[in-house]
Amino acid sequence: MKLLTCIVRPNALDNVKEGLSALGLTGMTVSEVKGFGRQKGHREVYRGAEYNIDFTPKLKIEVVVSDSMVEQAISAVKEASNTGSIGDGKIFVLSVDEVVRIRTGETGDSAI
Amino acid sequence: MMEPTSKPSVRLARSRQAIMAIALLTVLALPGAALADELNSGDTAWMLTSTVLVLFMTIPGLSLFYGGLVRAKNVLSVLMQCFALTGIMTLVWVLWGYSLAFDTQGMTAGVTNLSSFVGGLSLAFMAGVGVDSMAGTIPETVFATFQMTFAIITPALIVGSFAERMKFSAMIVFMVIWSTVVYSPICHMAWSGAGSFFGDMGVLDFAGGTVVHINAGIAALVAAIMIGKRKGYPERPIPPHNLTLTVVGASMLWVGWFGFNAGSALAADGAAGMAMLVTQVASATAAVTWMLVEWIKHGKPSVLGMATGAVAGLVAITPASGFVGPMGAIAIGVASGILCFWGATTLKHQLGVDDSLDAFGVHGIGGIVGALLTGVFVASGLGGQGLAEGMTIGGQVWVQLVGVLFTVIYCAVASFIILKIVDATIGLRVTEEEEDRGLDISLHNEQGYYSA
Numbered sequence: 001m002k003l004l005t006c007i008v009r010p011n012a013l014d015n016v017k018e019g020l021s022a023l024g025l026t027g028m029t030v031s032e033v034k035g036f037g038r039q040k041g042h043r044e045v046y047r048g049a050e051y052n053i054d055f056t057p058k059l060k061i062e063v064v065v066s067d068s069m070v071e072q073a074i075s076a077v078k079e080a081s082n083t084g085s086i087g088d089g090k091i092f093v094l095s096v097d098e099v100v101r102i103r104t105g106e107t108g109d110s111a112i
Numbered sequence: 113m114m115e116p117t118s119k120p121s122v123r124l125a126r127s128r129q130a131i132m133a134i135a136l137l138t139v140l141a142l143p144g145a146a147l148a149d150e151l152n153s154g155d156t157a158w159m160l161t162s163t164v165l166v167l168f169m170t171i172p173g174l175s176l177f178y179g180g181l182v183r184a185k186n187v188l189s190v191l192m193q194c195f196a197l198t199g200i201m202t203l204v205w206v207l208w209g210y211s212l213a214f215d216t217q218g219m220t221a222g223v224t225n226l227s228s229f230v231g232g233l234s235l236a237f238m239a240g241v242g243v244d245s246m247a248g249t250i251p252e253t254v255f256a257t258f259q260m261t262f263a264i265i266t267p268a269l270i271v272g273s274f275a276e277r278m279k280f281s282a283m284i285v286f287m288v289i290w291s292t293v294v295y296s297p298i299c300h301m302a303w304s305g306a307g308s309f310f311g312d313m314g315v316l317d318f319a320g321g322t323v324v325h326i327n328a329g330i331a332a333l334v335a336a337i338m339i340g341k342r343k344g345y346p347e348r349p350i351p352p353h354n355l356t357l358t359v360v361g362a363s364m365l366w367v368g369w370f371g372f373n374a375g376s377a378l379a380a381d382g383a384a385g386m387a388m389l390v391t392q393v394a395s396a397t398a399a400v401t402w403m404l405v406e407w408i409k410h411g412k413p414s415v416l417g418m419a420t421g422a423v424a425g426l427v428a429i430t431p432a433s434g435f436v437g438p439m440g441a442i443a444i445g446v447a448s449g450i451l452c453f454w455g456a457t458t459l460k461h462q463l464g465v466d467d468s469l470d471a472f473g474v475h476g477i478g479g480i481v482g483a484l485l486t487g488v489f490v491a492s493g494l495g496g497q498g499l500a501e502g503m504t505i506g507g508q509v510w511v512q513l514v515g516v517l518f519t520v521i522y523c524a525v526a527s528f529i530i531l532k533i534v535d536a537t538i539g540l541r542v543t544e545e546e547e548d549r550g551l552d553i554s555l556h557n558e559q560g561y562y563s564a
Contacts, residue, residue: 044351045410047420047470048457051349 001096001112002070004077006061007035007089012081013059019076020063027112028063039087058089064096066109152249158380159254165371166261170268171198173368176361177423178272181469184353185550186276187560193271193283200284201264204291209263210256211235212296219307228309230297248378258375259299266295266324272469273332274339274540276350277547280555282538289530290331294523299323302515314500315515316490316508318387319376321431321483322519329476330520332467334527339540341466343547350468355416362419366395369426373433386497387433390441391426397445398425398452405453417453420474424452427478432486436496440489448481480516487512 008016013030020028034055041054065073074091082088101111175194179187201209215231235241238256247255267287274283301309302323310317317323342350352358373391377384402421407413428448429441436444456473467473487509490496499508534540541547546554553559 044349045406045412045414046351046416048406048410048453049346050410051351053349053351 001067001099001109002065003094003096004061004063004065004070004073005092005094006063006077006081007033007058007091008061008077008081009083009087009089010057010059012089013061015080016061016077019080020073023069023072023076025063025065025069025073028061031060031062033058033060037087037090056087064099064112066112149246149249151246151251152379155249155379155381156251156254158384159250159258159375159378162371162375163254163258163261165368166258166265166375167198167368169365169368169372170194170261170265173361173364174265174268176357177365177419178275178358178361178469180354180357180359180361181272181352182275183350183550184561185552185559187353187357187552188556188558189280189551190271190275192280192556193275194268196280196284197268197271197287198264200288201267201291202260204288205256205260205263206238208233208236209291209296210238210259212292213259213263213299214256214304216304216307219304221306222312223307224309224312225307228307228312229301231300231304250378255378258378262320262324262372263291263295263299266320266328267291269324269328269471269475270332270335272471273336273467275468276551277342277541278335278339279539279542280551282534282540285538286335286530286534286540289534290527293530294327294331294526295323298327298519298523310515310518313514314503314508314511316435316486316512317431317483317515318434318486319373319430321427321479321486322515325427325430325475325479326483326516326519327479327523329472329474329479330523331527332471333465333476334524335531336465336467336472338528338531338535342468343544345466346461352416359415359419362423366422366426369395369430373430377434383434386437389438390436391429391433393438393441394429394432394445394448395422395425397442398422398428398449401425401446401449402453405450420456420470421449421453424448424474424478427452427475428482428485430479431482432489434497435486436489437494439495440485443489444482444485447485448478451481452478480520483512483516484509 006016010032017028034057036054036056039056041052041056044051044053061077063073070093074093077091098107099111100107171194175191178190178194182190211233212231215233215235216227217232217234218225218227241252241256243251243253245252267290271283302311302315302317305311310322315322344350369391370388374384374388377387399418399422402424403413403418406417425445425448428444432440432444452474455477456470459477460467460470460473488494488505490499490508491505492498499505531540542551542554
């Protein structure tokens with residue numbers, strides 16, 4: 001099992017969700033986050049005071065998939081959030097030791 | 113025989129002394145019996161409404177306007193300061209503030225004595241103010257409560273300059289003394305009628321450009337200097353945490369301001385109607401002006417800019433609202449939009465002062481612009497209600513300037529001394545750790561926003 005941590009543009013959420021749902025994936029966790037990478041921050045102006053805001057708003061989408069689904073899921077996220085411009089985000093893939101469904105106690109792939 | 117400028121002087125009317133001061137330099141003293149104030153239910157209904165509108169300006173209008181501009185960790189502290197001032201200033205006003213402002217004993221038209229500067233204590237604890245007491249054509253209870261809402265919002269305006277770093281206890285003590293020593297006397301000098309210092313001089317201040325806005329703006333500037341900058345300012349960004357609140361608050365201020373200005377006619381009459389029209393025109397003009405200036409200077413128009421411009425226009429039209437016409441209001445709107453923009457974005461940085469929410473830049477500058485331009489656009493040739501007989505525009509502007517300078521100097525010196533005393537006894541500023549944690553938790557054991 002793998003955990004995909006996807007940092008994407010906020011407006012990519014619907015596309016990513018639809019792409020992953022089309023693969024039959026049934027769950028994900030979404031957080032509003034801020035950060036920076038190659039895409040630098042932006043400028044905000046309040047009553048003439050200009051601020052360079054280093055941290056750009058992004059979404060962090062976390063989804064756990066079985067090993068057989070990893071490549072398809074990565075492709076789906078890439079396809080859904082790629083605009084070709086700097087700032088499209090990243091996907092981190094991590095190994096997951098165990099998953100437990102709290103209600104039933106199921107573990108492993110059947111708990112995803 | 114009365115020139116049109118006599119209308120606003122309804123504000124000066126005080127039946128208690130059976131003296132009706134009519135307009136600027138023209139004073140008629142009538143025997144009590146002849147005055148025989150009759151209650152006008154139309155006037156009274158409008159003044160009850162105006163009173164509520166002006167209270168609505170402070171809570172929730174100004175509270176939200178300011179609350180949105182601070183960081184999330186300080187939002188409650190600002191709301192608390194405004195709410196607490198509403199409560200405390202109400203008590204100060206009925207106990208002694210109203211008397212210091214509107215007790216007219218010892219005043220004689222054309223005579224400058226101590227009573228020209230501050231009232232006595234004959235009305236303290238609202239002595240003698242009953243159901244049948246009259247102030248002009250409205251009950252004195254309504255007049256006193258209407259004036260009370262001005263005494264509430266003026267200190268609350270000052271809050272903007274020292275937001276996010278002042279001790280709550282120090283703020284309370286400062287404001288109680290300031291209201292007593294600065295607000296009530298300036299209010300008395302401007303509005304207590306024949307024999308008052310500004311009144312006899314011929315200073316035009318319809319709804320409080322000098323009494324409310326210059327007074328608050330200057331006290332704000334002095335307070336911001338004395339309490340020092342917020343930690344991190346100006347190197348670190350301190351952006352507003354919720355401009356939605358701020359715009360809602362500014363909108364409430366705009367609505368409430370009709371009570372402030374049109375209510376200052378103290379009657380439901382033509383002067384109130386004109387005050388309403390010019391208030392709307394000046395505010396709208398200043399909002400659009402600020403928007404355009406910002407668009408040109410910074411590339412994009414901002415909603416914070418437009419809301420701030422609207423408030424700047426409202427401030428500037430305040431002293432003029434009973435005296436100028438709609439075209440004068442446009443001129444005042446343009447001037448205040450440009451000059452308050454300069455005050456909040458350029459002058460503030462040149463002064464090196466952390467006037468956190470631009471209380472001086474908007475209310476101080478806007479108040480001065482409005483007070484001076486009132487002297488220009490009151491002229492009937494410029495669409496105003498007309499200068500006093502024998503008065504020139506230059507002469508009236510000079511009188512306005514003297515009123516402004518007196519207020520600036522008196523308010524600055526008095527505020528400085530009060531703040532020094534409070535600093536030496538209580539201390540003005542929270543600790544660095546309290547400032548870091550935010551005043552909501554540090555001073556009030558609460559948070560404005562809980563995530564779960």
